[in-house]
Amino acid sequence: MNKLNRSKSDKLFEEAKQYFPGGVNSPVRAFKSVEGSPLFIESGNGCIIKDQDGNRYIDFCCSWGPLILGHNNPKVKEAIISTVENGTTFGTPTAIGNEIGKLILDNHRFIDKLRFVSSGTEAVMSALRLARGYTGRDKVIKFEGCYHGHVDSLLVKAGSGLATFGVSTSAGVPESFAKDTIVIGLNDLSSVMETLEDMAHEIAAIIIEPIPANNGLLLQDQQFLVWLRQLCDKHKVLLIFDEVISGFRVGFEGAAGYYHIEPDIITFGKIIGGGMPVGAYGGKADIMACIAPDGPVYQAGTLSANPVTLAAGIATMKQLLDPQFYPTQEAKTNQFVSDIMAHVDSKNYPIHMVSIGSIFWFAFGKDRIISSDQIDPASMEHFKKMHGILLNKGVYLGPSGYEVGFISAAHTESKLKEASTIICEALDMVFG
Numbered sequence: 001m002n003k004l005n006r007s008k009s010d011k012l013f014e015e016a017k018q019y020f021p022g023g024v025n026s027p028v029r030a031f032k033s034v035e036g037s038p039l040f041i042e043s044g045n046g047c048i049i050k051d052q053d054g055n056r057y058i059d060f061c062c063s064w065g066p067l068i069l070g071h072n073n074p075k076v077k078e079a080i081i082s083t084v085e086n087g088t089t090f091g092t093p094t095a096i097g098n099e100i101g102k103l104i105l106d107n108h109r110f111i112d113k114l115r116f117v118s119s120g121t122e123a124v125m126s127a128l129r130l131a132r133g134y135t136g137r138d139k140v141i142k143f144e145g146c147y148h149g150h151v152d153s154l155l156v157k158a159g160s161g162l163a164t165f166g167v168s169t170s171a172g173v174p175e176s177f178a179k180d181t182i183v184i185g186l187n188d189l190s191s192v193m194e195t196l197e198d199m200a201h202e203i204a205a206i207i208i209e210p211i212p213a214n215n216g217l218l219l220q221d222q223q224f225l226v227w228l229r230q231l232c233d234k235h236k237v238l239l240i241f242d243e244v245i246s247g248f249r250v251g252f253e254g255a256a257g258y259y260h261i262e263p264d265i266i267t268f269g270k271i272i273g274g275g276m277p278v279g280a281y282g283g284k285a286d287i288m289a290c291i292a293p294d295g296p297v298y299q300a301g302t303l304s305a306n307p308v309t310l311a312a313g314i315a316t317m318k319q320l321l322d323p324q325f326y327p328t329q330e331a332k333t334n335q336f337v338s339d340i341m342a343h344v345d346s347k348n349y350p351i352h353m354v355s356i357g358s359i360f361w362f363a364f365g366k367d368r369i370i371s372s373d374q375i376d377p378a379s380m381e382h383f384k385k386m387h388g389i390l391l392n393k394g395v396y397l398g399p400s401g402y403e404v405g406f407i408s409a410a411h412t413e414s415k416l417k418e419a420s421t422i423i424c425e426a427l428d429m430v431f432g
């Protein structure tokens with residue numbers, strides 16, 4: 001097969017290594033789990049990205065989720081440009097802040113108040129502090145396979161045993177931080193129950209990605225989430241939904257709306273900033289009243305709620321409020337998945353696709369995967385091969401088999417057809 005010329009990207013990557021650790025400013029970008037060096041992207045338009053060598057790709061990474069409208073959406077671009085005309089940040093409240101506050105709170109039943117920050121990590125970090133401040137308790141339950149940003153106390157993994165105290169997965173995290181995190185497997189309700197029976201008086205919150213989408217797409221049964229809600233009520237523990245990916249993705253009200261479950265606090269990021277750096281957290285009024293200056297939980301940010309980010313967020317969210325928006329994205333995604341799966345089934349390849357809303361994932365094997373320990377690390381060799389083939393054929397997936405793909409409003413049916421045909425050809429080369 002012909003290899004695309006990517007010499008400019010290769011050269012830029014060699015140079016970047018002199019400036020940035022590993023040549024990147026976020027580790028997932030480094031192509032460590034796939035072949036070759038990262039693409040250096042020069043521009044994006046709609047569902048297409050163009051690299052520095054002039055190669056074009058149908059993009060299913062979409063900047064890891066924020067670009068639900070695709071690249072360079074005309075209304076978002078126009079909103080950013082017209083806002084920038086007046087300056088970029090003032091460190092004061094702004095009218096545009098009220099506009100986005102109203103837009104979100106009027107259309108989201110599960111939050112009474114909102115605070116903007118500058119990244120998803122910051123949103124989660126602040127939500128944990130809030131939960132601890134509100135409850136007066138220190139410990140947090142998280143689930144293995146859920147990613148919540150690079151918050152110290154959440155960069156932990158379960159040790160051996162059912163429910164265990166965290167072992168940090170990163171150097172530089174004090175043991176004393178990790179020990180306040182209890183890690184339980186997804187879908188493992190009995191461990192959650194036992195832990196709460198044992199020590200609920202020490203536990204501030206349960207945090208979960210209600211749609212776990214950072215370690216494969218590990219869709220949970222709705223009932224598991226319902227039980228978490230009930231257990232949290234029983235033990236006066238807060239339930240935090242980390243909706244940095246799922247928020248505004250599976251519906252305007254995210255996973256909370258999708259599953260009809262009311263969390264106490266929700267964290268946001270990605271889509272809410274329309275492609276600009278962003279995070280936010282919101283929740284019930286009495287909980288949010290604990291945040292400074294109303295309450296004793298301190299949290300601040302120089303560039304929080306800067307007008308440029310908010311303008312991009314507003315221009316994005318207004319388009320999401322069209323009643324046809326989410327049904328259309330979901331229908332396109334279902335068609336894309338069933339086109340590929342028809343081929344996979346006819347050839348009996350050992351792979352299946354998982355999807356919800358406009359998120360999809362290639363799961364290797366045929367069985368439903370609901371927790372991270374069911375993912376076979378050896379299957380990632382297949383992904384690596386597939387990723388390399390797809391790049392050469394003009395389809396860009398996030399550079400790891402643990403990452404999900406995103407379909408945006410800019411992915412037309414014909415582009416999705418083109419992509420699914422290419423993906424089937426790639427699968428033939430991997431498994432045929």
Ligand SMILES: *Cc1c(COP(=O)(O)O)cnc(C)c1O
Nearest residue numbers: 119120121147148149244245269
């Ligand atoms: C992306 C993500 C984060 C971290 O957000 P950043 O903006 O990268 O800091 C946190 N939680 C979830 C569920 C995410 O997907």
